[in-house]
Each structure stands twice: as C-alpha cells, then as structure tokens.
Amino acid sequence: MINYRNVTDDIVWIGGSDRRLHRFENLFPLPQGVSYNSYVVLDEQITLFDTADITVSDQYLENLTGLLGDRKPSYLVILHMEPDHCSQIATVAALYPEMKLVASAQAFRMLHQFFPELEGREEITMAEGGTLQTGRHTFHFVTAPMVHWPEVLMAWDDVSKGLFCADAFGTFGATDTALWADELDFEREYLSEARRYYANIVGKYGVQVQAVLKKAAGLDLAALYPLHGPLWRDAQGIGWFLDKYQKWSQYEPEDDGYVVIYGSLYGHTESAAQLVAAMLREKSGRDVRIYDVSGTDVSELIGEVWRCRHIVLFCPTYNNGIYPPMANFLHDCAALSVQKRVFALAQNGTWAPASGKLMTELISGWKDCTIVEPMLTIKSALHEADRPALDAFVEAVIKGGNV
Template sequence: MHTTRKVTDDLYYIGCNDRKLERFENLFTLPNGVSYNSYLIMDEKVALTDTIDADVTDQFIENINYVLNGRNIDYLIIHHMEPDHGANIKRLMDLYPDMTLVGNVKTKKMVDQFFDFDCEDCIQIVKEGDSLNLGSHTLTFYMAPMVHWPEVMVSYDEKDKVLFSADGFGTFGALDGGIFNDEANFEEKYLDEARRYYGNIVGKYGMQTANLLKKAAGLDIQMICPLHGPIWRSDLSYFLEKYDRWSTYTPETEGVLILCGSVYGHTMAAAEKIALKLKEKGVKEVVLYDVSKTEVSYLIAEIFKYSHLIFACATYNNGIFPKMADLLHDMKALALQKRTVGIVQNGTWAPASGKLIREELESMKDMKIVDKQVNILSALKAAQESEVDDFVSAFTESMK
C-alpha cells in the first residue's frame, strides 16, 4: 500500500517514516522517529529528488511505483549523499538503467566512494546556477557546501516556486499523516526538534547556512521541501527567521539556562539556590538541567535557545565532571558563541572545575564570562549567602 501525497499538481511526496530507529546517526535519540523525504516531479521528463534510508526501502519503492504508474525515471537529483538520503542510488540504477544522476563534482566523488559501479557515463555534473529543464518545470541548482556536507546543493523549481532544500529546514520527528507545516501545530509539535536537529546536525556551519539564506533571499520561494520533517507552504518567514537566528548564533529567548554537573547533590543544591534567587530578581525564564540525566543533544538545543548560561560543576579527578566536559566539547565542536556565562565550581580538596571551564569558554568565540564566581568547598554554607547574592546580582545585571 502506497503512502504518497500530492504536493502540487505534478509534484508528489513519496517519503517514508522510520518510527523504529532509536538514534539518528547512531547518536541522537529519536523519541518521535524521523521522516525521510523524497519527491517525484512528473513532467515530460520525470525527476526524483534524492532517495531515502535503506531501512525503509520497500515502502519507498512501492511509493515510487504507485506514482510512476509504469513510467521511468529520467533524472535522479542528488542534493545530499549522506546514506539516509543516498542509500538507494544503486538500487534505483538497477531498476532504471537509463536514469541519469544529477549532482556536482563532489557528489560524483562520493558516489564512487559509496558504491561499486562506474557512474562516469551516467551522471550529469552541474555547478552553481546551472539549470535542468523537465518540460514545464526547470530546476536551477545552487551549491550549499557544508550545510552540512561538502557536496550539498539545493534546487529551485521556477514553475511551482519550490526550494528543494536538502538537510536545510529539516527537523526530527515522524510525520503523522500531515506532510505540511500548517497541518500540525508546528511550534508545539516540531519547533524544539527542529532546533535540536539544526543545533546538532547543521549548527557548526552557521556561516555556510547564512550564505545559503542569502541565496534563498533572492528567489521567490513559496514552498520549501526539506529532506526531513514537514514541507513549508505557509508562514515561511517564521521558519526563515528561526534559521537566521540559529545560523548567526543569536539567542531566541532572553533567559537563563543552568547546566549542572553534580556528583552527590551538593552542586545541584547550589544550582537550585541560584535558580530561586534569579526568580526573586525577576528573571522570567530560568531552566535547570542535570547534565547527567539529559542527553547532550537536548542541552545543545537549549544553548541555541537561551541568551545566558550558568555552568555549575563539581571537580572530578582534578578536572571537569565528565558529563559537563562532554557538553563543553560538543559546544566547542559546534562553534557555539555569543552567550553570557556564569561559573559555579565545587571541589572538596582541590577545586579545579571553574578554572578549566573558564579556559574552555575562553577558547570559544564571543563568550562573555561574568566576573563573579561562586566557589564551593564540598557544600554551600550559610555564610556564603552574600557570595551567592553577589553572583546573582552580577549575572542579572548582565541581562539588562
């Protein structure tokens, strides 16, 4: 049974959901699954945009057969070679031996690396601004290197004013029948997962994403068809504004995110105390996470969201508590920047986490570290009330 839907008169969604996959890229948990999107343009020439993951191949082929209804595929447009989108290239070449692959120079190199067939005579190489005419539809190609692989490109259909955006504008989460953004409450159902997807998958390449947004700004885009998540056909400015913020590392929310690495609970008790005092000072948005309990991908997403961060951390083996060290490593790898940060350190005999966290943050770009710091020896004492008050005052002052 097919699971397809019309997008426009002759553009079809033929993607599939995977609700069984536990971890995206074997790293990021998927409580709500993921969609792999693919599209068929049924014109004088038939074009398929990307394939999907190997785990859902059977449904994918059934969807293709239903829409084709006996026709052949003339072109397979390869926007992105990552295996969740490129796994079925060889399978389709076997089914449609006259099909032409369309990609750039870097695409061809990756096809050669992933597969054992010679694609020299079956690939059409395109570059920035090249077009492919299908009849009434013309696709124009724009290179988007490092969003988030070097071979990535997008294409724009002049007839329907559709941008096929590769991994850009994607989100975690399966599609529950509704393939369009306005068929669900996006902010409630998908926004957090879109932020988590962007922050962890694309987030390192903010400058490259911003460059793609500049190219998109010059096009009359009425619809965005990503490789994951819902198709955008309404209120595009809402999601474009989110991407503009994320790509420039600009916080969405003026608020405080407290990230706590605690061994026996004493550091967490201090973090709880600081959260209470921040609320007393009138800070509306205060969120506290135990870094040992929350997967790092969710913490990264929250860091993309909030303007101010507090790291409350125990010293462990003369270093940073391991889960906190992992988070800082990911922040640095993803080029996170432009945040105001406070530090709370704990240690029983040789406190070191504060100094080491400061060094990590100073190696990142545009991180403003609040001068005041809370220093705990084993457990926060009543005599340190004024020290905590001074820290909270300095931190709230930085929010004005």
C-alpha cells in the same frame, strides 16, 4: 502499502518515517522519530529528488514503484550524498537502467566511493546556476557548500516556486498525518526538535548558512521542500522559519531566559543549582530552565544553548578536572563553535576546587563569549554562611544578563 502524498498537482512526496530508530547518525536520540523526504516530479520527463534511508527503504521503493507503474523516470537528482538519503541509489538505478543521475562533481566522486557498481552510468554534472528542463518545469540549481556536507545542491522549481533545500530547514520528528508545517502546531510540536537538528548538525556552519539565506532571498520562494520533517508553503510560515535560521546562523538567541546546567555526583551541587535557578527566576522574572548534565542528552543541551544567551554552569571538580559529562558538553560547544553567549560558573570541590578555572580556560577561547564575575565556589555543600556569596553570584548573573 503505498503511502505517498501529493505536494502539488505533479510533485509527490514518496518518503517514509522511522519511529523505531533510537539515534540519528547513531548519535542523536529521536523521541519523535524522523522522516526521510523524497520527491517525484511527474513532468513530461519524470525526475526523482533523492532516495531515502535504508530503514525506510521498503516503504520508499513501494511508494516509488507504486506511483510510477509503467512510467520510467528520466533523472535522479542527488542533492546530498549522505546515506540517509542515498541508500537506495543503486537499487533505483538498477530498476531504471535509462535513468540519468544529476549531481555536483563532488557528489559524483562520493557516489563512486559508496557505489562503485554505478561506474559508467550517464551523469549530468550540475554546478551553481545550472538548470534541468523536464517539460513544464525548469529546475535552477544553487550550491550550498558545507550545509552541512561540502557537495550539497539545492534546486528551485520555477512552477511551484519551491526550493528543494536538502538538509536545510529540516527537523527531527516523523511526518505525521499532515505533510505541511501550516497544518501542524509547529512551534509547539516541532520547533525544539528543529532547533536541536539545526544546532547539532548544521550549527557549526553559520557562515555557510548565511550564504544560502542570501541566495534564498534572491528567489521567488513559495515553498520549501526539505529532506526531513514538515514542508513549508505559506508565506508567513516560511518567513518565520527563515527568521529562525537567520538567528541561529548568526548565533543570536531567541529568548532572554537562563539555562542552568549542573553536574552532581551526590546531590550537593544539584541543590545549589536548584536554589540559584529559583532565585534567578524570582529576581529576574525571566524564564529559567534547569538540566542535569548527566541525565540530559548533550544534543538537547546544545539546542538550549542555541535558544538562550545566558548559560549558568554548576560543576564538581573530578580528579582535579572538570566532571566528565560537563567536559563532554563543553567539548560539544567548542566543536560546534558556540558564540555570543554569557556564561556564569559555579564550581564545587571538597579539597581543591579546580573546575571553575578549567572551564574559564576553555570558554575564554570562544568567540564573543563572556564569563560573569565572580564565579561561585562551593566547598562540598552550601550553608547559610554562604548566603552573601550566593546573593552576590545571583546578582552578578542578573547583571551579566543585562548586557
């Protein structure tokens, strides 16, 4: 069945949601699903903005052909050449042979890698400052390199004052009955997924996101039309979400609480982490969240690292190394250029504890990250005799928390 939604009088959302896909990019779990947003602007000349993922292609094509009927689009604008938005380009091009493709020069090179059959199709190459006039609407293009691919374009519509912003300002989570963020309790239902999406997919490119935010500040901006998740139209909501992006892209935390992440083979390190987490909450009065590194998807842990400045790690020594799931988490932190965080470290070892030193060596190479002294060393299990060391550790973590 056709299931499209009006965004404005003449802009129509024709995307789809997938609640069956287990992992986005075959990597990130999707407990709330994911949406692929695609748009049609019904002006004198009709313009399509991106297509959709193959998993929602039936719905997308039904929406497109159902909406257009006998009408033919003049342009397909490709803002971003990742297959979650591009899988249907060749299909749509075959449906509408006269339709011109609009993209950046680099996107066209990628297009031909994915779709050699589109060789010879009329192309309009767009760069920074380029425009596309379709009747009432003029679209003004800005480049957004490495947010999060190199070829990304965004397009500002001078009628609705909305920015087709590609993967920026997107979130995991299917589109529900409401299309707009202001129709939802976004902070409760979507914020942690938006943060997880940002941190894991865009997080490495804070500098590039800052550049886009500067461009956005120069636009008369009344709406955001991202490729995933709810759309934004109210000034307060847009300001709130732009502020989140300001913080996230500068690695500034949102909350002053603690995130405790532990690994444990047999439970001894876990019980130490639980005790410290409880002591931290009691003594600091701040929010404390605790996660098992083996049982929590690393993308969630990364989202939490973006939320909070203060991270407490409990790690067993494993074959003279860092416990593998903790090593995996730290690898992701390094790969995403985690910055401006305060780490406190607790190591466990039954014969030769070494994970603390190894974690210190890794983290001390990260930009503007500090490590609280002293670290806590557990020899197999904590006992009452360890109380002074435990108190000293918690005190140091709280003192570290005040910097």
